[in-house]
Amino acid sequence: MTLKKDQISSIFWLFVAGVIIISSVKVSLGSLHNPGGGLISFLAASVLAIASIVNLIVASLRKDEEGKKPIFVWSETNWRNLIKTLGALFAFPLLLNLLGFNLTVFGIMLFLAKAIVPRRWTIAILFALIVTFACYLLFVWWLQFFVEKGIFGI
Numbered sequence: 495m496t497l498k499k500d501q502i503s504s505i506f507w508l509f510v511a512g513v514i515i516i517s518s519v520k521v522s523l524g525s526l527h528n529p530g531g532g533l534i535s536f537l538a539a540s541v542l543a544i545a546s547i548v549n550l551i552v553a554s555l556r557k558d559e560e561g562k563k564p565i566f567v568w569s570e571t572n573w574r575n576l577i578k579t580l581g582a583l584f585a586f587p588l589l590l591n592l593l594g595f596n597l598t599v600f601g602i603m604l605f606l607a608k609a610i611v612p613r614r615w616t617i618a619i620l621f622a623l624i625v626t627f628a629c630y631l632l633f634v635w636w637l638q639f640f641v642e643k644g645i646f647g648i
Contacts, residue, residue: 500553508546514539529637575610582606594644595634600626 497505514535524530582602589598603625607618633639 498553498556500556501550504546504550504553508543508550511539511543511546515543534637578609579606590642590644592644595641596626596630597644599629 518532518536518539521532521535522530523533523536582605586598586602589601593601600622603622604618607613607621608615613621634641
C-alpha cells in the first residue's frame, strides 16, 4: 500500500503536534485559572493533532484522485486577496500602538470580512465584533495580557 500525499502530510503534522504536546507538558500546563507557560502551545498542538487525525482519516477513505490535478496551481491563486491579507497582517502591529488592541482587531477583522470575501455590512460587523470579543476574553480577561489602549483609551 502506498501512502497518498495527504496521508503523508497528516502523519508529519501529527508527529509535530506530538512533539509540541510533549514539550508543553514538560514546561508546565498549569490550570485554567492559573495557566502555565505550556498551556497555549499545548492547546494549539491539540487542535493540530485533531485536524491531522481527521485529515488522515478523510484521505484514507477518499478514492485516489491524485493524478488528476496538481496540488498547487499558480494560475488559481488569487493574488489580490493574498496581498490584501498580507497587508492586514503587516498593518496589525503598526496600528496596535495607535488604535489599541480592541479597535485594531475590530478594524482588521472588518477589513478581512469585507475585502477578502465580500459580505453584507451587518454580517461583517457582527463577525468583527464576535472575533474582537473572543480575543478580548482570551487575551485580556483569561490570560491577563497587557494590551495597548491606543489614543482613544479603549
